[in-house]
Amino acid sequence: MIITSAPSDGPATTGRFQRVSLRARVTLLAAFCVAGVVAVVSLGAYMTVSQNLYTQLDETLRQRVTDAIQTPSVQGGQDLQSFPGAFLVAGDIRIGLLDESGQIYYAKGATPPPTNGNDLKVAKGELGENIWTDDRTGFRVISKPYSDDGQAMVIAQSMKPLRATLGKLNVVLFVISGLGVLVAALAGTAVARTGLRPVQRLSEATERVAMTGDLRPIPVTGDDELARLTQRFNAMLGAVAESQERQRRLVADAGHELRTPLTSMRTNLELLLASERPDSPTLSDVDKAEINDDVRAQLDELTTLIGDLVELAREDAPQVVQEPVDLVEVVERALDRARRRAVTHVTFDVRLQSWSLLGDSSSLERAVLNLLDNAVKFSPDDGVVRLELRQIGDGSAVVEVADSGPGIGDADLPHVFERFYRSSEARTLPGSGLGLAIVKQAAERHGGMAYVGRAVEGGALFGIRLPGRP
Numbered sequence: 001m002i003i004t005s006a007p008s009d010g011p012a013t014t015g016r017f018q019r020v021s022l023r024a025r026v027t028l029l030a031a032f033c034v035a036g037v038v039a040v041v042s043l044g045a046y047m048t049v050s051q052n053l054y055t056q057l058d059e060t061l062r063q064r065v066t067d068a069i070q071t072p073s074v075q076g077g078q079d080l081q082s083f084p085g086a087f088l089v090a091g092d093i094r095i096g097l098l099d100e101s102g103q104i105y106y107a108k109g110a111t112p113p114p115t116n117g118n119d120l121k122v123a124k125g126e127l128g129e130n131i132w133t134d135d136r137t138g139f140r141v142i143s144k145p146y147s148d149d150g151q152a153m154v155i156a157q158s159m160k161p162l163r164a165t166l167g168k169l170n171v172v173l174f175v176i177s178g179l180g181v182l183v184a185a186l187a188g189t190a191v192a193r194t195g196l197r198p199v200q201r202l203s204e205a206t207e208r209v210a211m212t213g214d215l216r217p218i219p220v221t222g223d224d225e226l227a228r229l230t231q232r233f234n235a236m237l238g239a240v241a242e243s244q245e246r247q248r249r250l251v252a253d254a255g256h257e258l259r260t261p262l263t264s265m266r267t268n269l270e271l272l273l274a275s276e277r278p279d280s281p282t283l284s285d286v287d288k289a290e291i292n293d294d295v296r297a298q299l300d301e302l303t304t305l306i307g308d309l310v311e312l313a314r315e316d317a318p319q320v321v322q323e324p325v326d327l328v329e330v331v332e333r334a335l336d337r338a339r340r341r342a343v344t345h346v347t348f349d350v351r352l353q354s355w356s357l358l359g360d361s362s363s364l365e366r367a368v369l370n371l372l373d374n375a376v377k378f379s380p381d382d383g384v385v386r387l388e389l390r391q392i393g394d395g396s397a398v399v400e401v402a403d404s405g406p407g408i409g410d411a412d413l414p415h416v417f418e419r420f421y422r423s424s425e426a427r428t429l430p431g432s433g434l435g436l437a438i439v440k441q442a443a444e445r446h447g448g449m450a451y452v453g454r455a456v457e458g459g460a461l462f463g464i465r466l467p468g469r470p
Helices: 010-018 022-070 077-081 085-090 117-124 160-195 197-212 225-275 285-316 327-341 361-378 435-445
Strands: 093-099 104-106 130-134 139-147 151-158 323-326 346-352 356-359 383-391 396-402 449-454 460-467
Touching (some): 022 130, 022 139, 022 151, 022 160, 093 117, 093 139, 117 130, 117 139, 117 151, 197 225, 225 285, 323 327, 327 346, 327 361, 327 396, 356 361, 356 460, 361 396, 361 435, 435 460
Parallel strands (some): 346 383
Antiparallel strands (some): 093 104, 093 151, 130 139, 139 151, 323 356, 383 396, 396 460, 449 460
């Protein structure tokens, strides 16, 4: 026999609930919470009132049976039978005398009160009191010993008024509970509509960004959690807008920088091709050599520019690998490469202290090499380039490169780390204007910063500050 179990409704129910809007969920949650509270309060109120009414009824019955026992006109069963029953019927009360044989005496024209075995025990003197409810007739019955000769006074009180009161209380509590749930639902709807309005604005802004690319910030009101969420969303929009602006500037600047060497190279190549055509003026060997040198220089410039662009794109990507880096080794490798690439004869004054950090050694080496190449480019022949790695005592170290060149003008200092920025003096020199931007991004990527100033030698001073340990 194969027994299969019915699929559970849990995941389907959860999926249906998740498809309900957040506003509806808040409304339902408020209604359910209030309904639960109202139900508990109503149940407590009903039980308290019911208990009090039953207690009062029992106390009334005890008082009446005591008064009946002490009434002089009721001295025995015969006297009770002659008592007018109309008075008892009008009061919705039944009264009788029960003897130990089970015989009960009651007023003429009236109905005898219900009895049970415990009432007979009261008549025999075995119990001091018996109080109980006869569900068949709807009466509350009490019996007490009447005399020492084996009789008990039995009084029954109708519970119809009490039950009618409890019925009305049920209706009142039900109506109040329903109104409470309705008011809670309306209040939950109002709170959800008001409280979730910032979320709705965020949703509309997200849809607007997805459809139109419009990155305008959302107005912020208040200082609660939703306001802070809106502020964070605006900050994200600002970051995306800034990233797009940087990309646009990068593409525009790269296109501008690439256009000049490409145009010059195209002109030189067209000139060389035109000279090879029949019936065209020929170029001398000297002219051809000069054109070839220009083409090689332009190719070198293009190669450097493309390499810098690739480096910037790699620096903009999220950092994935963190490895221990000995900064002294990184600086020494960059220094060896700078010495081989130097086109002028300069002297390097090197002072290094040990320092290590977590990061990307190739990125740091490229940054230090860019600083050294920049210093060599602006240093005169037989100039001195000072390279120093030192600790500064606050959990960080600095790599500083100073040259003995003309220095940087005051107007250029705030812009030297911008992409493609070149001062008027540097435009005649080879370079793409991206080297110092790469230095800045490498420093910030490792939790540090790049800075510029004037060296004591009279030239420019560039440095990067990096966290780490000796």
